[in-house]
Amino acid sequence: xxxxxxxxxxxxxxxxxxxxxxxxxxxxxxxxxxxxxxxxxxxxxxxxxxxxxxxxxxxxxxxxxxxxxxxxxxxxxxxxxxxxxxxxxxxxxxxxxxxxxxxxxxxxxxxxxxxxxxxxxxxxxxxxxxxxxxxxxxxxxxxxxxxxxxxxxxxxxxxxxxxxxxxxxxxxxxxxxxxxxxxxxxxxxxxxxxxxxxxxxxxxxxxxxxxxxxxxxxxxxxxxxxxxxxxx
Ligand code: SAH
Numbered sequence: 001x002x003x004x005x006x007x008x009x010x011x012x013x014x015x016x017x018x019x020x021x022x023x024x025x026x027x028x029x030x031x032x033x034x035x036x037x038x039x040x041x042x043x044x045x046x047x048x049x050x051x052x053x054x055x056x057x058x059x060x061x062x063x064x065x066x067x068x069x070x071x072x073x074x075x076x077x078x079x080x081x082x083x084x085x086x087x088x089x090x091x092x093x094x095x096x097x098x099x100x101x102x103x104x105x106x107x108x109x110x111x112x113x114x115x116x117x118x119x120x121x122x123x124x125x126x127x128x129x130x131x132x133x134x135x136x137x138x139x140x141x142x143x144x145x146x147x148x149x150x151x152x153x154x155x156x157x158x159x160x161x162x163x164x165x166x167x168x169x170x171x172x173x174x175x176x177x178x179x180x181x182x183x184x185x186x187x188x189x190x191x192x193x194x195x196x197x198x199x200x201x202x203x204x205x206x207x208x209x210x211x212x213x214x215x216x217x218x219x220x221x222x223x224x225x226x227x228x229x230x231x232x
Pocket of ligand 1: 012015016019027031072073074075076077078079093094095096099122123124125136137138139142
């Protein structure tokens with residue numbers, strides 16, 4: 001594997017494998033309500049804040065019932081399920097069939113048999129169609145910069161009016177934290193984490209005709225995520 005494209009294909013395969021195996025067990029628990037350790041509890045709370053911020057933004061606009069939403073990399077449905085419950089028409093997909101299976105189970109438990117959200121196992125770069133709003137939360141952290149920009153490009157083509165993204169921002173402090181984390185790899189660190197410069201992400205959005213409208217930062221001790229809403 002010595003070309004850039006081979007390496008990125010490899011990144012995707014590794015991520016998919018992770019979220020179908022050890023990553024599935026770890027994240028299903030973090031994105032759940034059972035007992036977890038302190039670090040995982042901190043991450044659970046941070047992630048919930050990100051989800052709650054997105055829900056609050058969409059609800060504040062007061063037109064949820066008319067919206068089609070694509071949740072790309074939906075995980076166990078942490079956003080898709082409440083969004084569908086609030087009336088949006090949600091198309092949720094994820095590259096991991098285990099995550100999608102769990103999301104479907106949770107949706108049926110919480111909402112009963114329903115085709116909203118609609119779930120599919122799909123790489124976000126293979127998605128097609130058009131949606132009012134496309135949302136991609138905490139996925140870009142798994143990909144290097146060039147790949148993240150290619151993903152934003154693809155998601156841009158699916159989104160009519162709004163794109164909401166979150167990523168781990170590359171700042172001096174977080175780069176340092178990541179270095180320390182890489183130095184002491186724990187058993188759960190099976191995938192690499194990539195930090196992204198906010199200015200690069202914004203540039204990528206602007207090049208595709210987007211303008212950042214709302215912006216939020218979630219940070220707890222072990223979770224940090226920059227959230228951007230772009231519209232056009
Ligand atoms: N967005 C969800 C899940 C975040 S965890 C939430 O915030 O709750 C990251 C998820 O991204 C995992 O479920 C993983 O399987 C998924 N993922 C990673 N790469 C992907 C890709 N190329 N296409 C679709 N999903 C992907």
